[in-house]
Amino acid sequence: MIAVDDISTILSSGIRLTIPLAFAACGEYLAERAGAMNISVEAMMLGAAFGSVATASATGSATTGLVAGVLIGLLIGFVHGNLSHRLEINTFVIGLVLNALVLGLTSYLITVSSFESHQVSQVSIPWLRDIPLIGHPLFVERWPVYLLIVLVPLTWWLVERSRWGLELRAVGEQPQAADVTGIRVNLRRRQALLWCGALAGLGGAYLAVGEVGSFNQNMTAGRGYIVIAAVIFGAWRLRRTLIGCALFGLADAMRLALPALGLTMNSQLLVVAPYLLALLAMLFFANQNREPRALGQPFERGST
């Protein structure tokens, strides 16, 4: 039998594992709607995690660390955008190289340096935290979590309701047509990548100075890929993407909690769930035509 406390524990661990995914997924969602398939989201998260811990240790302030993480994410987004949407090097190649570079660089740097541990402060909302079962998981969190309340609607509004987002979606669906109407396709994609970098950076920084308080080698451990899987699972819609993040975060929490609960379940199945679900979603929802039509395709004026 599983007690209520256990469920609450799994829930709060699931939510904590979901938050970094949710931040990054907002960014990746926006980038993919612009047709910019960037698998460098892993590099953004990992680089930001390292940068935030290093900065927090140097300045003694976890909040500064968080800001530094966002800046690192922006930097990686800027590099990726310029290499793949100005120079038109294959975006997947750039993504892979950036992932390898950041993994190597952060592993190198963490080996030769040591940092003090800093964590952003916790916010505990009175009354609401006393709700049984969901009170503690939802309302006792580190404060950056509540940025999501602003950033998720903002991302949605940017993509679905703003003029910029309309142009962004046009760039993702029909870059040639968008170009003819005077939208600068590659500029929009670079901007989308910057947004993605900032949010993925926030996610990575939150993981480091929010959850853990320190950095260890390959800290994100493929979370960037899970984010990509979540966007695919969500069929390029924000709400479903976030549901995917929550699902994958919970699966991860289950995997960690199962041994303690004395349950034996296939941990490989839980690890593989995000990728499997993303693939299945692509297989089954293929004919709904949800995928941005120019996803991952470079745009070059004059080519068809």
Place this chain on the structure above:
Amino acid sequence: MNEVREDLRQDSPQRPGRKPHPAPGTDDTSGRRLLAFLTPSAGGWQTGLATVVGVLVALALSSLLIAVTGGSPLASVQALFQGSMANWTAWTSTLLYAAPLLLVAVGACVSARSGTFNIGQEGQVLIGALFGAWVGLRLAVPGPLLLVIVLLAASLAGGAWAALSSLMYRIRGVNIVVSTLLMIFIAQQLVAFAVNTSWLLQESRIGDAIVSPQSNPLPAGALLGSVGEYPNLQVNGGLLLALVGAVLVAVALARTRWGFRLTMLGLNPLAAKHAGVRVNALGGMALAISGAFAGLAGAVLLTSPVGVNRLQSGIAMNIGWDGMLVALVARNRPLLTIPVALLFGVLRSGGGFLAATGVPPFLVDVVKALLVLAFVAPPVIVAMIRRRRAGVRTARAEHRPAPVAEGAAL
């Protein structure tokens, strides 16, 4: 609306910049042909120069990283040399790493040349190793025959794993790059499952000993031995296999009808289709071949002395990722992958010696990534600069009153 049409009409008879008309007096076609022949391919020498500069920048940045973190770049280079080339033992280790890298890279060339970007080699390597191990441990076939069966099974499995992506693309339009990427993680968990499950491949319990998540060692008959007799250097059969594969693929791409069709498909799918190439079948085949090479690399990792000859979760050692980087550095030319795979082998086996100098072995990963950038960026940059210049020329030509003169009538 009318204005636009007017513009189009003015543009259409002649597109400046695309088809330059010979200026009066330079109508010397044979001379131009000779010039074109003597000039290296568009932007060739600029690309070469930019690559050299890029490599130098990559090396300088890496040295800077070492220096800033308190290490000595010179000592690091010495350590890399010590671990990879200083003596026959070091060479043996370098060649052992180079073989699977080369196999993966050759496969990556095939799919990339057909215009299909396969980034799932890491998973295909794992699936190859998984099925190789399964066949090798389950079949009771004597000696060398078992090795052949293991290698075949591994390449078939890797090919089939890659072909799945192609199948998903054909029936449901699933993006191949994304599906090959996602299937890496599925392959990783499949292997983890197999080595954690007693009725699959987990090692058998002997007495009360604790069982680890790994398979039993492969029987001696299924192991890849050394080729030839040298005093201290050991050249593993896997390297021979990889070299033969590289040469075969190079010849097939350059000299056969299949290779011509494949290259045409990669350069212009629409033209290939109109020329009667069965686009889907050929593209799928290229993907499967690249998976088969990766699977074979998995079998080499399993059966050669580079590992412990057991199936473990970490058996792929990022060889799949690195092999793809090798192909990128070699710009998808099968023969060029040979020296590049050797270089990456040097970095891998030298990396182990870095620790003695106080420089973390992760330096090697940084160097590799920077090198790839140094090789991938120049052709694109040169092409862009050329395009920009052509664009400027076109724009200037457009500002002049359109010369609808004698030339256009031809």
